[in-house]
Amino acid sequence: MKLGTRKKLSEQLEDLKSKTMEMGALASTAVEKAVESLVKRNVRLAKKVIxxxxxxxxxxxxxxxNCMHVIALQQPVAxxxxxxxxxxxxxxxxxxxxxxxxxxANITIEMAxxxxxxxxxxxxxxxELAVGMLRDSMRAFKEGNSSLAFELGKRDDEVDRLAHQVTRELFSYLVEDPxxxxxxxxxxxxxxxxxxxADHATNIGERVIYMEKGERVRIN
Structure with missing residues (x-):
């Protein structure tokens, strides 16, 4: 591959990563705002999220x-x-x-x-845990940090534990008031x-490890 072509490919990859990071920031903020709308029963905020x-x-x-364009024109490898x-x-x-x-956000509106x-x-x-995982998975992607990606599995277990706890508590409330x-x-x-x-965050972490090491692993 010629030096000029290699440089162009490098620039295109950086642009792809930058756009993907931008999408990650939007998705993380959307989750934060959606839960905020639920907690504060803020229908206007919920509609903004939607x-x-x-x-x-x-x-x-x-x-x-853009990915398809780079593959077609640059024929990247490895x-x-x-x-x-x-x-x-x-x-x-x-x-x-x-x-x-x-x-x-739709549930916020339904419960208004x-x-x-x-x-x-x-x-x-x-x-808070899920958004933190999502942001760290994107940071691992940006930095090529496999160690950070591996750490997501333990935090996913805590999210699962809280989900089960919420479900158990809600069932007890139903018994009291059907x-x-x-x-x-x-x-x-x-x-x-x-x-x-949180599962999507661990998926991203697994992809980061594959990107960096060429190994397919399960971290949760």
Missing amino acids: KEDDKIDDLEFEIEN KDLRTIGTCLKIITDLERVGDRAVDI GRAPVKPLVDIPRMA KKISDAVRLMLVASFLERI
Whole structure:
């Protein structure tokens, strides 16, 4: 490969990574705002989360097209090709994270005007953990940090534990007041969505390890 072509490929890969990082930041913020809308029962904020999901979808489309363009014109190999493949996998996970944020925002709207079934303590904690995992998975991607990616598995276990705890507590509330079943189920769904977001973060971590080492591993 000629030096000029190699330089161009390097620049294109950096652009792909930069756009993917931008998408990761949007997805992380969407989850934070969606959970904030739920805790504060802020319908306006929930609607904003739903509207701004278009930005995440648009970036996914743009990055995917750019990846195909680089593959077609540059014919990358080895780690360069793994980097492009990792971008394609990551944007799929990030798009789904955005969708889960929209799901949480929709639940905020559905529950508007009603008192919460239970104090929302564990759900914000789950969100904090899941968003932290997501941001660290993207930092691992940016830095090529396999060690940071490996650490995500332990934190995923804590998110799973909290999700099960939320579900158990909500079932106990249902026994006391069956009238609240619909909102209790909605909060169970929120816990499930946050659990999935943490799973997407671990998926990204696994892709980072593959990008850096060429090894496929399971970290959760």
